[in-house]
Amino acid sequence: MSLRRFQRTALPRARGLTRRSRHTLTRHLKRAVKRATMRDCGRRCVYCATPLTPEQATLDHVFPVSKGGLHSPGNLVVACHDCNQLKGDLLPVEFFARYPWAGANFCRYARAVHRALKRGARRAVSLAYALAA
Numbered sequence: 001m002s003l004r005r006f007q008r009t010a011l012p013r014a015r016g017l018t019r020r021s022r023h024t025l026t027r028h029l030k031r032a033v034k035r036a037t038m039r040d041c042g043r044r045c046v047y048c049a050t051p052l053t054p055e056q057a058t059l060d061h062v063f064p065v066s067k068g069g070l071h072s073p074g075n076l077v078v079a080c081h082d083c084n085q086l087k088g089d090l091l092p093v094e095f096f097a098r099y100p101w102a103g104a105n106f107c108r109y110a111r112a113v114h115r116a117l118k119r120g121a122r123r124a125v126s127l128a129y130a131l132a133a
């Protein structure tokens with residue numbers, strides 16, 4: 001007997017859920033994630049430090065999803081639309097090397113992100129400033 005098969009049969013079935021109610025569920029979840037992330041980031045864009053309202057804030061994956069980043073709280077920050085566009089799918093190290101001011105703000109405001117990400121950001125920022133000097 002394979003374990004995988006056992007787990008699959010043991011999963012509770014979401015029988016009563018229609019496509020629509022599943023959709024509202026994820027919408028509620030997304031809103032809750034955004035609220036929590038905003039609180040963790042001090043209700044500011046972590047890259048340019050502009051205070052944000054929930055409507056202006058966008059969720060940003062520090063390590064891009066396209067490069068294998070996770071949807072976990074340790075990888076999520078809030079950013080304004082412009083900074084999110086600016087970052088695109090750059091790796092955090094590439095982004096902070098190019099825009100050290102974003103990295104400096106990131107170290108200050110992105111409190112809840114994974115500490116490896118913060119360490120990488122600190123390193124990229126000090127390297128960028130050292131190269132510029």
Ligand SMILES: [Zn+2]
Nearest residue numbers: 045048080083
């Ligand atoms: Zn910004």
